[in-house]
Amino acid sequence: xxxxxxxxxxxxxxxxxxxxxxxxxxxxxxxxxxxxxxxxxxxxxxxxxxxxxxxxxxxxxxxxxxxxxxxxxxxxxxxxxxxxxxxxxxxxxxxxxxxxxxxxxxxxxxxxxxxxxxxxxxxxxxxxxxxxxxxxxxxxxxxxxxxxxxxxxxxxxxxxxxxxxxxxxxxxxxxxxxxxxxxxxxxxxxxxxxxxxxxxxxxxxxxxxxxxxxxxxxxxxxxxxxxxxxxxxxxxxxxxxxxxxxxxxxxxxxxxxxxxxxxxxxxxxxxxxxxxxxxxxxxxxxxxxxxxxxxxxxxxxxxxxxxxxxxxxxxxxxxxxxxxxxxxxxxxxxxxxxxxxxxxxxxxxxxxxxxxxxxxxxxxxxxxxxxxxxxxxxxxxxxxxxxxxxxxxxxxxxxxxxxxxxxxxxxxxxxxxxxxxxxxxxxxxxxxxxxxxxxxxxxxxx
Numbered sequence: 392x393x394x395x396x397x398x399x400x401x402x403x404x405x406x407x408x409x410x411x412x413x414x415x416x417x418x419x420x421x422x423x424x425x426x427x428x429x430x431x432x433x434x435x436x437x438x439x440x441x442x443x444x445x446x447x448x449x450x451x452x453x454x455x456x457x458x459x460x461x462x463x464x465x466x467x468x469x470x471x472x473x474x475x476x477x478x479x480x481x482x483x484x485x486x487x488x489x490x491x492x493x494x495x496x497x498x499x500x501x502x503x504x505x506x507x508x509x510x511x512x513x514x515x516x517x518x519x520x521x522x523x524x525x526x527x528x529x530x531x532x533x534x535x536x537x538x539x540x541x542x543x544x545x546x547x548x549x550x551x552x553x554x555x556x557x558x559x560x561x562x563x564x565x566x567x568x569x570x571x572x573x574x575x576x577x578x579x580x581x582x583x584x585x586x587x588x589x590x591x592x593x594x595x596x597x598x599x600x601x602x603x604x605x606x607x608x609x610x611x612x613x614x615x616x617x618x619x620x621x622x623x624x625x626x627x628x629x630x631x632x633x634x635x636x637x638x639x640x641x642x643x644x645x646x647x648x649x650x651x652x653x654x655x656x657x658x659x660x661x662x663x664x665x666x667x668x669x670x671x672x673x674x675x676x677x678x679x680x681x682x683x684x685x686x687x688x689x690x691x692x693x694x695x696x697x698x699x700x701x702x703x704x705x706x707x708x709x710x711x712x713x714x715x716x717x718x719x720x721x722x723x724x725x726x727x728x729x730x731x732x733x734x735x736x737x738x739x740x741x742x743x744x745x746x747x748x749x750x751x752x753x754x755x756x757x758x759x760x761x762x763x764x765x766x767x768x769x770x771x772x773x774x775x776x777x778x779x780x781x782x783x784x785x786x787x788x789x790x791x792x793x794x795x796x797x798x799x800x801x802x803x804x805x806x807x808x809x810x811x812x813x814x815x816x817x818x819x820x821x822x823x824x825x826x827x828x829x830x831x832x833x834x835x836x837x
Contacts, residue, residue, distance in 0.1 A: 405584040461571035493574060501732035504711050507658045507781070509538055509697040512805050514672045514736075515547060516694065518743045519784040523777055524652060524674035525693025526637070527686070528808065531561035534711075535677040535698045545737055547744065549629060553582040556621045557668050558589065558628040565655075566629060566669045589630030591623055592650075595639055602647060604659050604666075619666050624648075627672040637676030638683045649692040685778050691770070694777045694804075696809035743787040750783045752794045758800060759832050766828050769810045778806040796833050803810075803829055 432442070503510065511526045525534050552571050553560040560566035561583045567575060574581055593602065604622035623632070634640060634648070651657045657670035676693065678685075690696070702708050718725040757779065764774045781802035786794045804822035811824060 405473055427706050432450075450767060454555065475744075495727060496718075497543050498537050498541050498715075498718055499726055499729040499733055500545055501736055502714060502725075502731050503534065503541060503574075504707055504714075504716075505702050506534065506538055506699055508805065509699055510533070511801070512695045512697045513538070513542055513675070514545075514740060514788060515784040516675075517542065517740055518782055518787055519747055520671070520673050522780050522784065523692070523773075524676070526690060526693040526696045527675070527677040527685075528680050528696070528697025529677075529700060530701045531679050531681075533701055535699055536635055539675055539677065540590070542631065543587075543590050544733055545740055545835060546590070546631070547741060548585045550583050550585050551629070553584045557625045558586075558630065559631070559669070562604065566671065568625075568668050569606060591627040591630060591632050593623055593634045593640075595634060595636060597623070597644070599647065603657060605661065605662055612782055618662050619659065622657075622666070624651055624670040624672075625668055628669050629671060631673045631675060634674070634676045636678050637684070638678035638680075638685050642686075642689075645689055651690060653692055690809045691773060694782065695805040695810065697805060735769055739788065742790070743784070746790070746792065747783060747787045749792050750794065751787050751792060752783060756782070756794055756796070756799060760803075762832050763803065763806065763825075763828050766832070767807060767811060767825065769807060772812050774807050778803055781806050796835075799833070800829065 403585040412834070458694055500510070509525070509527050509529075512527075515527060516522050527539070529535055549558075550561055552561050552567075555568060557568035557571070559568045559571040561571075561575075561581050564572055564575065571581065602621070602623050604625060605620055606620040610618040632648070634653075637645065651670040652672065652674040655669060655671040656667055658667045659665070676691065684690075702711065714725070758781070760778050761775050762780070764772075767774075769775075778799065782794045782798045785798040785801050789798065791798075805827045807825045808822045
């Protein structure tokens with residue numbers, strides 16, 4: 392079971408359409424709470440478009456609720472039209488009512504105690520998404536998910552094509568869906584809007600169809616045409632895709648995610664549909680090493696690797712418990728305490744993103760980065776690329792246009808420690824080897 396717009400969505404069930412007497416298998420069961428009503432409503436769409444507050448709707452819903460113990464349910468299907476919802480039986484128009492979204496309060500990023508590695512790596516990826524994401528491993532109950540979800544407040548606004556499910560850019564052809572790209576090349580006027588960068592959660596039980604996209608069943612049933620229904624990769628384009636317990640995710644799904652994250656494109660070939668759309672996102676995965684490690688080949692695809700440990704100081708532990716308790720009891724008041732610190736971090740990240748194109752890496756530092764990678768016997772060139780990009784982001788975050796040794800020192804352990812493991816059964820080095828080689832190459836005493 393997952394949650395979509397505040398509505399609990401259960402696994403697919405079978406519904407018998409009262410207008411055509413045909414059994415459909417594309418329905419999702421949703422629990423909806425309305426004033427003076429508590430009922431189960433079964434809608435023949437995989438998405439809840441709105442709550443229809445009319446006598447007809449309530450009558451149908453209550454009728455279904457009384458028969459909720461049966462295995463098959465009768466319901467007139469509603470489809471979306473330009474004017475609202477239409478039933479097939481009568482063809483009458485029913486006005487659409489928007490569902491008011493009540494976002495769950497997020498713990499403030501600036502209120503998180505400790506976890507400096509993870510917070511720094513996350514900021515670097517927001518400044519430069521080309522770094523390639525983060526893999527966060529740490530003890531259970533250390534707030535990994537809380538820290539990742541707190542990034543929502545720091546994400547900047549981006550300009551997207553209005554009503555486009557692929558979050559297409561109106562100016563960059565490399566970030567446009569096929570339809571938008573065709574309109575762009577034809578010189579058509581493309582309406583745009585500004586939205587905050589998406590953060591998409593990928594549940595462990597997700598299927599490949601839901602991740603990559605599949606055939607649009609609604610159009611196949613109603614219009615008899617083949618159409619593509621975008622998946623989570625389309626929704627995460629130009630945003631963040633978060634996978635909790637990524638080390639428990641099926642290997643084939645991890646392969647799909649990492650391939651899309653590396654190439655920036657998602658190609659779907661199934662049921663007679665062939666489509667390729669942009670899928671550039673920051674991939675953040677978290678997990679507990681006690682539950683298993685990722686394969687070295689998969690670890691290499693993550694740009695940075697952060698390790699989280701349990702806070703040991705009693706004073707810090709007490710402070711974490713007190714602040715979390717305060718947040719749970721009154722989240723709005725707690726968040727207001729950190730408004731100034733949040734604004735400071737947001738301003739610093741915004742300035743760094745604007746400064747990043749002007750940051751330069753001197754040739755001697757580039758050579759030393761490659762020398763460190765070579766002496767550590769890092770396979771491939773991803774280590775060189777990621778370290779250079781992360782060092783540029785660190786310099787921009789510091790407000791400088793020139794990368795220095797200190798910028799490289801701040802990121803090199805995060806970028807290389809997970810690329811040293813050759814044996815799948817070995818554990819990841821905490822970074823001592825990387826620092827030893829860095830000190831030797833850059834001329835510092837260990």
